[in-house]
Amino acid sequence: MSKPANVVLLIDDEPKIRRFLRAGFELNSFAVLEAENATEALKLATFSSPDLIVLDLALPDLHGAEVLERIRAWSNVPIIILSVAAGEDEKVRLLQAGADDYVVKPFGMAELLARSEAALRRYFKSATENPVVVAGPLSVDLVTRTVSLNNNLVRLTRKEYRLLHVLAMHVGLVVTHDQLLKDIWNGNQRDNIQYLRILVRKLRQKIEADPNQPRLLVTESGVGYRLQNRLDAAPVAARVS
């Protein structure tokens, strides 16, 4: 790799968890920093300027949500939350508080890496970058507003495109219902999650091979939707080899 390694800060009080996270990230060419409590974490986040933070919610000295808030007060660094069976409400709250995504324990390394890379890509995205978002057979050109599936142009209604646009801007990351409703209906229909469900159903009919078994536009039950950018189960390994 030509560019210097991305630095990830792992914040978790369990050495067992940190151990395998370190191995997983190092094997995928990250440089790893570790913190076992919030105090240490905040210090490292401030002085070592990591490119990515993986934050566990259960810390001995401060709740993870508080740590998230304090870091977000001055930094946009991507933050992925680790949690043990968090309720949907809590996930939504954390996402609204500025977390980029979450994984629920127990999770696979491939899943965490996919989320991390999606968050990093969004963080480092620059103006000169290719404005075309590719997710499997689907590509979305954010400038010309064209959508194609297996190189065939897909015609979308304005609302459908807006939905896809918001998801494509966050490709690989979860987007909450609230944010989608806000962005698509300009805040006019914020309580009408039914409209969103129906819109998703219509969009799936146009972009999914089997709308009943969506692989591109997946539901995060109780939280929101995600545009998958990798379709196979073990994508990271394939890329590494």
Added chain:
Amino acid sequence: MFSMTSVRQTDSKLPSSGIPALDEVASLRVVVWRNVIPVLLSVLSIGLVTTALFALSTTLASSLVPIAYLVPVMYAATRWGVWPAMTASITGTAAADFFFFEPLYSFRVDNPQEAVDLLLFLIVALVSSNLASRLRKETDTLRQREKEMHALYDFSRRLASCFTVADLISAIRQHFEVAFGHAATLFVTTADGHFEPPESRFAPLSVQATAAAMNSGAGPGLQTIVDEQRAEIWLLRAISSDSAIHGVIAVNIGLGSQPAIERRTRRIQSILDETALTLQRLDIGKVMESARLRLQAQMLRDAFHGTLSHELCTPLAAIQGSASVLETIPAIRGDARIRTLVEAISDEASHLDGYISNLLSATRVTAGGLSPRREWADPRDIVHGAITRRARRLSAHRIEATFADDLPLLHVDSGLVEEACGQILENAAKYSPSGSTITVDVRCEPHRVHVVVSDQGVGITADEQQKLGQRSFRSARHQASVPGSGLGFWIASTFIQANEGVITVHSRGQGQGTTVSISLPALEPSTSEPIALTDE
């Protein structure tokens, strides 16, 4: 300490202010409102009927007159009681005579036939208004009694769900405040015999002191305290069963003129008597004891929950995570033997994780902590989520999912329903041979969506079917051959019930496969698009 008799002497010492006068004026206004308005209204309704009869032709009207005037009489009787109904009867007779019987516009009646008619009408009207108003009174009493029963039932249910003495006191206090219409509280004797006052700011010190004395058995069981500092009058009554005093109810009856206070005191005393009886019947002592036990059980359960989720889930997450890291390493993926070992670690860990989350779900259900968080969800998402989340455990079977077109949205907690569908799918896989097909059919009928899961497995006998809903039931046939905790179906059915759904199991018998049908309430499938979806 003041005794019951001292209250009358101290009454005169109450600070006199404008309040009593206002009180009286207000009550007078209420009396006028209650009695005069209905009478006026019943006269008005007679007027209305008269106008209506005038609008009809005279010939038609005269034959309708007696019957038409009975309508407002009956209405007044059922709605306002006997006096307005009597008024309506008499005004009705007069109006009929004046406007419709010859000679018109005079109260004289010439035709004896018509005189008899009028008299008959008056008698019928008076008798039926009496009957109707009596009926009304009875209905009112019944309704009132039903309301009281409801309140009492709610109260006893609340008592049964109290964990601490503080919960108990707040439940009782709320009940009092509804029953008395005045601030009230309970001073209790706890299991170890000592007296525990509620928030001290609530009742004045003199009341607290007296209550404490009464709790220890001193003084009479019914007392009145006048607190001069706060200018409040409190009624205190001890609740006791044969063995001990369980507590003292204290009611703040506030201020007012002497007759107002006396009236209130009488009313509250009768409610107090009843409440004391109720509390004795509910056996407040036992209630407190069981509240303590429940609190302990809850604490144990919480500790168990915490231990499970931390001491078991964390190492398990580490095992699964480590295995997943190994799976990403090319050298390991390249070697078939090592790969199967790593996959075995992952599989077993995910099985173990399944058991633990089942146990957690079960404790959640028994702890009564299941509060569905409902929102609009697409049944396709739910079923698809259930299948993909368990992809690994279902990998030995062919899953065929079919969805009806135009499925309506469901208003459910999608997490719970997905978990329930997952449990059913997992059971189907567990009890049917590898390589067989499991079908998931999602269809709708008006107001309902059905998720029907069918397998080609061992089936269920009639006897097993009966026990299926029980927690931890496992059929003797499979105890040895199929691993499991017997929680799966129980969790699924509880989660579905929490979403107002129904789960039914059907099997043609042993070896003939099983069909589990989950039925959930739904909206009508919308044929018209919501306006918000159309493009501007």
